[in-house]
Amino acid sequence: MPVLGQNQYGKAETRVVRVARAGERHELTDLTVSVALSGDMTDAHLVGSNAAVLPTDTVKNTVYVLARERGIDSPESFAAELARHFVDAQPTVRGAVVDVAEHRWERLGDHSFARAGQDTRTARVTFDGRALQVLSGLTGLTVLNTTDSEFHGFVRDAYTTLAETTDRVLATEVTARWRHTAEEPAAVAAADWNADHAAARERLLAAFAGTYSYSLQQTLFAMGSAVIEQLPGVAEIRLSLPNKHHFLVDLSPFGVANETGDGAVYHAADRPFGLIEATVLREGAEQRIPVELTRL
Structure with a gap:
């Protein structure tokens, strides 16, 4: 008899660009964010019930709202903010994994930029409701x-x-x-x-x-x-x-x-x-x- 194993779902590769315009010198942050959620999702797979499912479109919107309201100090801190939000706010979500890739820009002036280098900064934060595991990286x-x-x-x-x-x-x-x-x-x-x-x-x-x-x-x-x-x-x-x-x-x-x-x-x-x-x-x-x- 088939049984359900490990499973997760979420929104992959949400592109979010934030421009801080405090004064004449602007700050640009450019990220690609992927979120995977896990928890009590059995009925979604076995009987097609979505009662425990937070729509992935909502996940995408959350990325944008938190970027707007709370800012982005670093890929790690933003990933941690998102991971804790989804686990703390949704009773059916028991775990969250958030991957962030930062696309770097070289400053040309107060508000002008060029894409910098070829390497990409990465971050992954996992939250289980108690502890955060933070992985930083580059590729x-x-x-x-x-x-x-x-x-x-x-x-x-x-x-x-x-x-x-x-x-x-x-x-x-x-x-x-x-x-x-x-x-x-x-x-x-x-x-x-x-x-x-x-x-x-x-x-x-x-x-x-x-x-x-x-x-x-x-x-x-x-x-x-x-x-x-x-x-x-x-x-x-x-x-x-x-x-x-x-x-x-x-x-x-x-x-x-x-x-x-x-x-x-x-x-x-x-x-x-x-x-x-x-x-x-x-x-x-x-x-x-x-x-x-x-x-x-």
Whole structure:
């Protein structure tokens, strides 16, 4: 006999742009918000009763109203505000997961902006009626080292053709999620999420640039360790690093040498690619970031 398992519903990818016009210098906040609600929804699935269902259109409207009335200090604080609202306001809603992606803009003047960079700031807040779990993160952060990277001494079998190298281009597109130790609503509300995110991003970049790499795995651990060591409020960080391969172009058919060194020419291959993923934990911390989160 079929039975209902875990289920949730909500509104995905609500785009909300907020413009604060206090004075001549305007502030622009641009987010994509996704909300998933869970709770006493059995009858909606089994008998088609909507008595416990808050319409997803209402979820969308709530995002807009809270953005207008309460403002958006940071993706984390706004996600926490939404998660607590849905659980506290609706007796049939027992849990809420709110994902927020921030689209950054570079200021050109008091009221002029250009889209900034390629990386996207992310946040996920889960609320179960008691504690908040806050995950900060970023995705699409493309970085590259033109040297200080080696790869050799690996396992070989009958199908191995990859040549060993002591000097290669190392490039990746960073996706990272890190979990904060602050879970009490008051602590979450008081945290400076913008400063924490900027510090974590800076540590990730500094560790990538400053690590002499013998493998992308080693670089990943150095990046995660830098965040754990410098941000005492972070319990764990999960990183997903695709290896953006750069291969020397074979120019020998044209009688041209193309070796690693000054003026070398590479082909940047987008696929297939190696994918390195791991979690770095603070000693004694529990691993709680689901593996699939870094692939979103």
